[in-house]
Amino acid sequence: MNRDILRLAIPNIVSNITVPLLGLVDLALMGHLGSEIYIGAIALGGVIFNFIYWGFGFLRMSTSGFAAQAFGEKNIPETITILVRALAVALFTGLIILALQVPIAWVSFEVIGGSEEVETLARQYFLIRVWAAPAALAQFVFSGWFLGMQNARYPMIIAISANVANILLSVLFVFGLNMKSDGVALGTALSQYIGMALAIILFLKKYRNLLSYLRLQNVFDLKRLSAFFRVNGDIFIRSFCIILVFTFFTSKSASSNDTILAVNSLLIQLLLFFSFFIDGFAFAGEALVGKFIGAKQKNHLMKVVKLLFIWGTGLALLFSLFYFAGVNFILHLLTSQEEVLQKAQPFLVWVILIPLASFGSFIWDGIYIGATASRAMRNTLLASTFLFFAPVYYFLHPVWENHALWLAMSLFMFARGIIQTFLFKKAISLKIRSGADRKN
Numbered sequence: 104m105n106r107d108i109l110r111l112a113i114p115n116i117v118s119n120i121t122v123p124l125l126g127l128v129d130l131a132l133m134g135h136l137g138s139e140i141y142i143g144a145i146a147l148g149g150v151i152f153n154f155i156y157w158g159f160g161f162l163r164m165s166t167s168g169f170a171a172q173a174f175g176e177k178n179i180p181e182t183i184t185i186l187v188r189a190l191a192v193a194l195f196t197g198l199i200i201l202a203l204q205v206p207i208a209w210v211s212f213e214v215i216g217g218s219e220e221v222e223t224l225a226r227q228y229f230l231i232r233v234w235a236a237p238a239a240l241a242q243f244v245f246s247g248w249f250l251g252m253q254n255a256r257y258p259m260i261i262a263i264s265a266n267v268a269n270i271l272l273s274v275l276f277v278f279g280l281n282m283k284s285d286g287v288a289l290g291t292a293l294s295q296y297i298g299m300a301l302a303i304i305l306f307l308k309k310y311r312n313l314l315s316y317l318r319l320q321n322v323f324d325l326k327r328l329s330a331f332f333r334v335n336g337d338i339f340i341r342s343f344c345i346i347l348v349f350t351f352f353t354s355k356s357a358s359s360n361d362t363i364l365a366v367n368s369l370l371i372q373l374l375l376f377f378s379f380f381i382d383g384f385a386f387a388g389e390a391l392v393g394k395f396i397g398a399k400q401k402n403h404l405m406k407v408v409k410l411l412f413i414w415g416t417g418l419a420l421l422f423s424l425f426y427f428a429g430v431n432f433i434l435h436l437l438t439s440q441e442e443v444l445q446k447a448q449p450f451l452v453w454v455i456l457i458p459l460a461s462f463g464s465f466i467w468d469g470i471y472i473g474a475t476a477s478r479a480m481r482n483t484l485l486a487s488t489f490l491f492f493a494p495v496y497y498f499l500h501p502v503w504e505n506h507a508l509w510l511a512m513s514l515f516m517f518a519r520g521i522i523q524t525f526l527f528k529k530a531i532s533l534k535i536r537s538g539a540d541r542k543n
Contacts, residue, residue: 104406108387108414114255116383118262120376128270131437142438143361144224144284146368150353151211151229155200157346159240161338162193163247164389165331168475170251171393178397180316182252188322188331189244197237204233214354221361224284231288235295242295245302250390257305265298337477344484348491348515355508363505366447369437370454373430374512377422377458378465384414385469392473396531404531411466419462426455453509460513463520471523471530479530483522491515 166189173181200207208229212222242265246258269290276286321327349371356367388411395404430451434444471480491511499507 104403104410107391108384108407108410111250111253111255111387111390112383112414114259114383115250115386116380118259119379119382119386128273140221140224140361142365142368143221143357144228145287146353146364147212147221147225147357148228148232148284148288150350151207152232154211154346154350155207155236156239156243157342157349158339159193159196160243160342161335162189162196162240163243164338164472165189165335165475165477166244166247167251167386167389168334168393168472169331170248171253171390171473172251172397172475174252175394175397175400179313180318180321182248183310183313183317184321184327185251186244186248187317188328189248190241191322193240193244194237197240200233200236204230207233214350221357221364228284228288231285232292235292238295238299241299242302245299245306249305250386251393252310253390253394254309255386255390257302257309260305261298261302264301265294268297269294334475334477337481338472341477341480341484344488348488348512351492352508352512356505359505362442362446365438365440365443366450367505367508369434369443370447370450372437373426373433373454374457374461377419378461380422381415381418381458381462381465382469384411384418385465385472387411388466388469389473392470393475394473396474408470408527411470412463415462415466419458422458423455426451426458430454450505450509453506453513457513457516461516461520463524464516467520467523467527470527474531476530479523479526483519483526486522487515487518490518 166185169185170182173179173185208226211229212226242261246261249255249257272290272293273287274290276282276290280286282289352367352371353364356364388407391407392404395401395407431444434447438444468480471477491514495514496507496511499510503510
């Protein structure tokens with residue numbers, strides 16, 4: 104079983120690691136331009152895409168869970184139907200985002216705030232990068248489907264290729280063409296289409312024969328569509344809660360001053376760096392849990408859950424030690440601005456603690472996604488989000504200020520893991536007894 108976990112986890116770790124590295128490169132590019140406003144610009148612009156892409160991340164998650172369950176059942180026609188159904192939703196959604204880009208930008212910057220100079224640059228960043236929306240959402244679907252089919256190698260190839268292209272294009276546009284934050288936006292947009300094209304090529308290379316099983320009436324079958332949208336609706340609410348918390352985090356950082364915004368933008372990248380690492384094991388959980396539920400192998404399911412938490416605990420301890428020893432070295436790589444480096448010092452303790460506080464939430468997310476246990480995920484996030492805002496942030500912020508923001512974030516992540524632990528037996532037992540949602 105450990106071999107199966109690592110077979111799926113390692114390629115996902117390799118591919119996931121390119122995502123935070125890309126964010127770090129973008130911040131490093133902006134951090135050496137001589138002004139903190141460029142860091143703030145891509146941070147605020149990135150918040151909007153967190154809303155868009157995290158909000159529609161259900162396209163990857165539900166596709167992964169449904170495809171894994173169909174794979175476990177050996178239901179080949181259903182696997183290709185799941186892919187085409189999700190791609191249709193992704194492309195339609197991408198076109199809607201393009202059509203509404205101006206009002207989306209207006210509403211977003213009314214809510215987020217920030218200094219006038221930062222907001223002007225962030226708006227330009229958004230209006231360039233938004234044109235990649237259809238390609239980005241299609242990539243979500245392909246990556247989730249490949250993973251559900253127990254193929255972690257193809258998402259790795261797509262992610263590495265797209266993100267390497269992104270880095271090279273951003274460096275070219277920023278330093279070669281002197282485009283600054285606009286160059287990062289353009290590099291990101293072009294790389295998303297490169298990734299989508301590669302996903303199509305890989306699909307045709309290995310899975311072209313599945314197209315012969317495709318029947319359009321199955322794609323738009325009302326019963327299956329109902330299950331698809333019900334699960335996606337729950338995951339959307341779950342994702343919206345996460346977006347709300349992270350957006351609030353960035354917005355409150357911006358309302359303090361540009362230096363605190365820069366500090367928190369740099370430090371949150373270290374949480375994201377860990378999250379993409381631990382998500383390698385969460386993604387392995389999606390594939391294996393979905394497969395075992397589809398095959399109704401409860402003993403294998405419980406074994407993989409236990410092993411995933413052993414791997415997650417070890418990884419969290421390793422990252423906390425790594426951050427304890429080297430966080431200042433990492434920050435110096437990201438920026439040369441002394442004021443930002445000095446202001447960051449009191450908040451480094453949160454970076455060290457947060458892997459231990461958060462690893463359970465990531466592992467459980469993978470397990471619940473593989474099981475398409477979306478209602479329990481939704482309820483967990485609603486409760487954890489309430490904890491972030493009501494008893495923690497608003498009670499402590501007048502005294503602790505930015506420390507209260509970091510404490511609220513840490514407890515938000517910790518609460519997710521604890522609540523899902525208590526809900527697990529009931530949520531998964533229902534799936535084992537009743538079968539996959541798409542059959543109901």
